[in-house]
Amino acid sequence: xxxxxxxxxxxxxxxxxxxxxxxxxxxxxxxxxxxxxxxxxxxxxxxxxxxxxxxxxxxxxxxxxxxxxxxxxxxxxxxxxxxxxxxxxxxxxxxxxxxxxxxxxxxxxxxxxxxxxxxxxxxxxxxxxxxxxxxxxxxxxxxxxxxxxxxxxxxxxxxxxxxxxxxxxxxxxxxxxxxxxxxxxxxxxxxxxxxxxxxxxxxxxxxxxxxxxxxxxxxxxxxxxxxxxxxxxxxxxxxxxxxxxxxxxxxxxxxxxxxxxxxxxxxxxxxxxxxxxxxxxxxxxxxxxxxxxxxxxxxxxxxxxxxxxxxxxxxxxxxxxxxxxxxxxxxxxxxxxxxxxxxxxxxxxxxxxxxxxxxxxxxxxxxxxxxxxxxxxxxxxxxxxxxxxxxxxxxxxxxxxxxxxxxxxxxxxxxxxxxxxxxxxxxxxxxxxxxxxxxxxxxxxxxxxxxxxxxxxxxxxxxxxxxxxxxx
Amino acid sequence: xxxxxxxxxxxxxxxxxxxxxxxxxxxxxxxxxxxxxxxxxxxxxxxxxxxxxxxxxxxxxxxxxxxxxxxxxxxxxxxxxxxxxxxxxxxxxxxxxxxxxxxxxxxxxxxxxxxxxxxxxxxxxxxxxxxxxxxxxxxxxxxxxxxxxxxxxxxxxxxxx
Numbered sequence: 001x002x003x004x005x006x007x008x009x010x011x012x013x014x015x016x017x018x019x020x021x022x023x024x025x026x027x028x029x030x031x032x033x034x035x036x037x038x039x040x041x042x043x044x045x046x047x048x049x050x051x052x053x054x055x056x057x058x059x060x061x062x063x064x065x066x067x068x069x070x071x072x073x074x075x076x077x078x079x080x081x082x083x084x085x086x087x088x089x090x091x092x093x094x095x096x097x098x099x100x101x102x103x104x105x106x107x108x109x110x111x112x113x114x115x116x117x118x119x120x121x122x123x124x125x126x127x128x129x130x131x132x133x134x135x136x137x138x139x140x141x142x143x144x145x146x147x148x149x150x151x152x153x154x155x156x157x158x159x160x161x162x163x164x165x166x167x168x169x170x171x172x173x174x175x176x177x178x179x180x181x182x183x184x185x186x187x188x189x190x191x192x193x194x195x196x197x198x199x200x201x202x203x204x205x206x207x208x209x210x211x212x213x214x215x216x217x218x219x220x221x222x223x224x225x226x227x228x229x230x231x232x233x234x235x236x237x238x239x240x241x242x243x244x245x246x247x248x249x250x251x252x253x254x255x256x257x258x259x260x261x262x263x264x265x266x267x268x269x270x271x272x273x274x275x276x277x278x279x280x281x282x283x284x285x286x287x288x289x290x291x292x293x294x295x296x297x298x299x300x301x302x303x304x305x306x307x308x309x310x311x312x313x314x315x316x317x318x319x320x321x322x323x324x325x326x327x328x329x330x331x332x333x334x335x336x337x338x339x340x341x342x343x344x345x346x347x348x349x350x351x352x353x354x355x356x357x358x359x360x361x362x363x364x365x366x367x368x369x370x371x372x373x374x375x376x377x378x379x380x381x382x383x384x385x386x387x388x389x390x391x392x393x394x395x396x397x398x399x400x401x402x403x404x405x406x407x408x409x410x411x412x413x414x415x416x417x418x419x420x421x422x423x424x425x426x427x428x429x430x431x432x433x434x435x436x437x438x439x440x441x442x443x444x445x446x447x448x449x450x451x452x453x454x455x456x457x458x459x460x461x462x463x464x465x466x467x468x469x470x471x472x
Numbered sequence: 473x474x475x476x477x478x479x480x481x482x483x484x485x486x487x488x489x490x491x492x493x494x495x496x497x498x499x500x501x502x503x504x505x506x507x508x509x510x511x512x513x514x515x516x517x518x519x520x521x522x523x524x525x526x527x528x529x530x531x532x533x534x535x536x537x538x539x540x541x542x543x544x545x546x547x548x549x550x551x552x553x554x555x556x557x558x559x560x561x562x563x564x565x566x567x568x569x570x571x572x573x574x575x576x577x578x579x580x581x582x583x584x585x586x587x588x589x590x591x592x593x594x595x596x597x598x599x600x601x602x603x604x605x606x607x608x609x610x611x612x613x614x615x616x617x618x619x620x621x622x623x624x625x626x627x628x629x630x631x632x633x
Contacts, residue, residue, distance in 0.1 A: 050572055050588070051607070057592035068600040068621050070609045171627045181540035249603045 037197045048076060055081045060088070060170075064456055083458050086209055086224045087151060087320070091115045091168025093432065094450040096143050097418070107143030109452070110419060110433045111350040118169055148205040150267050151406070153215060155205040164203070164217060179219065180235045180244035204265035204272055206286055209457055210320060216286060218265070218272060224230055230257030234290065242383070247290045256294055261418040264448050268317040275312050281325065281338075297325060298336045298347035314449075316411070318402025324350075326401035326411060331355040333401050335411060335424065351424050352366045353413075355399040358422070359392060368411070376429060380418075391417060403449040412451070416443040454456050485520045486535075492522065492528035496535055503538035505579035525577050530570040533559075534546075537583050560590045565606055568594075 055063055055077060063081060068073045092111035099106050111117055148155040156165040157179070167174040179201075207215035219235040236249045240418060251257060259278035266273045270287035275297075283293040297313075313327030323338040325347065335351040362375050380388060395415040403412040405421065412432070413420040419432040433442070482498040483553050484507075501507045510521065523531065537559060544552050562570070575584035595603050604611055613621070622629060 050576055053584070054572075054588045054591050057589050058596050061631075062596040064625050066600050066603060067625055067628075068613070068618055069604050069607070069611075071612050071617075073609065074621060171625070173627075461549045 020382065052076055052080050052084070056085055060454065060456055078274055078457075080089065083210065086456075088454045088456070089115075090405045090410075090421075090451060090453050091408050092118070092452050093403065093412060093419070094146065094149060094452060096448045096450070097444050098447040099441065103448065105142070105144040106144065112432060113430055119344075124249065138322075146450070147203050148265065149450035149452055150205040150207045150215075151209060152453055153205060153207050154452075155203060155217060157201075157203060159235070166205070166215065166217075166239075168457075169452070170456060171458055173458065175239075177237065177242070180237075180246065185384045198376045204267070204274075206267045206270075206272060208267065208320070209455065213457060214238060218284065218286070219244075220261075225334055228257070234284075236286065236290065246346045249284070249290060249292045251276075251282055251292050251401065252280075252294045256282075262312060264314075266315050266317050266323070268320070273315055273323060275315060277312060279312075295338075295345055297432055298349070314401050314403060315404045316451075318404050318409050320406070322409075324404050324411070326404070328400035331396045331399070332400060333403070333411070333413065351411075353411075353422065355415075358413075358420070359395065359428070360400070361427070363429055376431075398445075400445070402446055406451055407453050413447060414446060414449070486531065487520050488524045488526055488531045489524050490528050492531075494528075494531060494535060496538075497542075499554040500535065500538045500542045503542050503580055505581075505584075507578065523578070526574045527570070530567070530574050533567070533571060534574050534578065534580065534583065538580065541582065556586050560586060565591070565592070565594070 029283075051114055055066065055073075056064070059439070061086075063077060067077050090112055092109055094107055094109055094117060096105055097106045098104075109118060145156045145158050146154060147157055152168060152170060154167045154169065155169065157163075159163065163176045163178055165176050179251040201219055203217055203219040204218055205215060216239070217328050219237070221233045221235065228250075230251045230253065231248060232251065234249050235244045236247060237244045247265065255278040256276055259276045259280075261277070261282070262275040264274070265284075270285065272284040272286065274282045274284070276282055276294075279297045281295045281297055283295065285293070311328075312327060316324050317323055324335055324339070326333055326335045331354060333351075333353040333355070334349060336347040337350045338345055339348050359377050360375050363379055377388075377392075380391065395418070399413055399415045401411050402414045402419075403411070405412060408423065408427075409425045410421055410423040413422055421430045421432055422428070483495050484498060484501055486494045486496055486501070486507075488494070498511070500513070507521070526534070540555050540559075541552065544555075563571070568587055571587045572584060572591065575581075575587060595606060598606075603609075611618075
């Protein structure tokens with residue numbers, strides 16, 4: 001806690017440009033540092049440390065609203081309170097499903113049982129109301145355009161208008177910027193262009209407000225060198241410079257070089273992690289020199305010769321320091337943690353979740369319905385629309401990890417009809433959704449699950465004052 | 473009273489800023505980390521401990537809280553919770569601020585937490601102009617600056633005046 005706080009102060013001291021308007025404001029004066037008695041009023045006595053203590057207990061909206069009280073409160077809230085209460089607990093997940101029949105992607109937001117709903121829906125036109133008119137007409141947001149989500153910010157790419165969009169669902173603010181000019185290797189430029197236009201290029205978002213208020217977008221171009229397919233271009237956009245920079249990375253020798261990669265990244269400590277169907281984990285370092293490290297995935301003893309993107313398992317970060325890898329194996333879910341020791345990284349098996357145990361697991365009291373405690377099986381019995389025996393059979397066979405909760409030490413599990421949140425430390429189990437939620441395609445395995453926790457930082461602080469008209 | 477503390481009924485005297493003296497049983501005083509540290513070091517319990525930053529009215533409230541929490545066993549958590557909410561009920565802002573200051577000075581974490589939460593709950597739905605008055609904060613924004621901050625954080629004002 002203390003470490004995190006200090007970090008945020010040093011950030012503000014290092015000339016954090018956005019708050020120049022209120023510079024010269026002192027750092028927190030401490031209660032026991034002789035501040036007592038400066039004034040006769042209660043306010044004079046109630047030092048900043050206690051003010052911060054009180055402000056941090058406010059609901060999010062009220063806290064941000066009180067930035068209007070004074071310049072000093074603006075500083076206290078932006079620079080001390082918000083970093084202190086971040087990251088906010090997981091609000092919900094976005095679950096994307098591929099609909100084979102229509103060759104399209106469907107998506108839905110599932111809120112955590114004790115959280116409040118999003119104020120704006122993810123895929124309604126309402127969300128795009130603020131777009132300038134010509135863009136608004138061309139841009140119908142679809143789940144396939146949602147590329148990534150990282151610490152409360154969402155990344156979209158819209159092929160029709162050829163623009164990236166960063167959206168903060170909490171503050172309802174967004175920025176648009178164009179992709180880099182198509183470069184890459186000349187021989188297949190036309191092919192790449194076609195691919196871009198039809199599907200968009202997979203891109204990932206790198207944002208961690210604990211470390212920096214700037215974000216980066218990494219665009220993984222399709223083009224390949226025919227001589228050395230492991231060498232490929234990479235474009236990185238930084239909100240600090242507002243420019244794309246092209247890099248070339250080598251992801252390694254066969255079989256990594258030609259194996260398809262999973263279209264999902266996890267950002268942790270200045271690096272993006274991405275799974276490869278060659279059973280490797282790729283680590284893209286974004287700090288200083290941009291390079292790629294390749295790590296072998298742990299052997300769960302159940303690898304088949306043909307691994308597809310769908311049965312690779314999932315990776316996720318936890319509490320800003322751990323990287324997990326989880327995989328479904330018969331009726332169990334195995335979870336490894338990446339440990340760094342002596343310059344080498346290795347996997348350590350941390351948890352083994354048995355699906356039959358989970359069926360009889362006691363649900364935490366926050367779970368809907370809240371009123372009484374019962375186990376998961378009894379809970380399912382009360383969800384009338386399920387045929388329990390059939391459900392249990394499917395549950396045991398198909399339970400699989402789909403994501404990790406970055407704000408706590410929990411894994412998100414999916415089985416047909418049901419999505420679960422399971423804490424690895426205290427074994428707390430919650431049902432995020434079940435068949436009664438009337439979720440379309442609930443029995444289809446998710447293509448991608450993105451986690452969402454609120455981000456209270458206004459765009460101004462993210463390096464953007466307003467939407468820039470000239471991007472169109 | 474619980475039997476376990478019968479052989480430990482030493483008393484100590486606390487003196488408020490306005491000179492009033494309070495005789496407190498030691499196990500009650502131990503709710504305060506500050507007093508606990510003083511007793512652990514060389515301070516003799518025969519001395520009068522002055523608390524120059526806390527007035528008699530606030531100190532009486534603090535000691536009432538400490539007594540209740542020192543005497544109740546941990547199994548009565550529900551009872552303590554209802555005592556806590558009853559304890560702060562109808563307390564005005566001035567008294568709450570004094571309580572927060574006293575709890576912070578005497579290092580009584582439980583009391584600090586509930587009093588700070590009570591203040592937060594009271595101000596959360598109030599307009600920021602009113603919060604300025606409560607906390608005696610001078611508005612140093614120009615009208616334009618205030619409008620700019622409001623615009624920048626417009627989402628937080630939805631549903632509020």
